[in-house]
Amino acid sequence: MQPPGVISPCQTEQEQVQHLCHPDSWFWAPATFPGCETPVDYADSHSTVMASVADLKIIRFDQSWAKDGHVLLRYTAQGSHCGEPYKGISKTGRHAQWSAAAIFEVEDGKIRSFTKDWDQKTMQIQLGWAPVHESDDPRWNSKALDSPEEARKHNQ
Numbered sequence: 001m002q003p004p005g006v007i008s009p010c011q012t013e014q015e016q017v018q019h020l021c022h023p024d025s026w027f028w029a030p031a032t033f034p035g036c037e038t039p040v041d042y043a044d045s046h047s048t049v050m051a052s053v054a055d056l057k058i059i060r061f062d063q064s065w066a067k068d069g070h071v072l073l074r075y076t077a078q079g080s081h082c083g084e085p086y087k088g089i090s091k092t093g094r095h096a097q098w099s100a101a102a103i104f105e106v107e108d109g110k111i112r113s114f115t116k117d118w119d120q121k122t123m124q125i126q127l128g129w130a131p132v133h134e135s136d137d138p139r140w141n142s143k144a145l146d147s148p149e150e151a152r153k154h155n156q
Helices: 013-018 041-050 122-128 142-146 149-152
Strands: 021-028 057-067 069-078 095-107 112-120
Touching: 013 041, 021 041, 041 112, 057 095, 095 122
Parallel strands: 021 112
Antiparallel strands: 057 069, 069 095, 095 112
């Protein structure tokens, strides 16, 4: 038997997440993870992205706080499409950097709820997973979307 918090390499994604959650925990991110209703659903869905962006890593925590049973993490991550094909798209080798935020409600040391906001569009465009047409609008401009940090500096 593993000590609490230690993950066995034989555990499934579901088992790795389930022990952290209340039995009736819920997940909310309809725009980026449609159909996911629990943290376990999210872990299963996100494992597809992780298999494709095999070198994914968090490069910085932009904000983090915990208060009254809630934890907020806003972070910047990066990675490249160096792993498995993503929805039929062979690995592109392209690199991406994006931001995401997670809000957890914690009760009795376990996750009661998990809300996620993820700049999925920017990541997918940078990795070559989504089509972009040229536009002056920075929300659809390929140069701005390909390098959001640079675009932000130029618009300040």
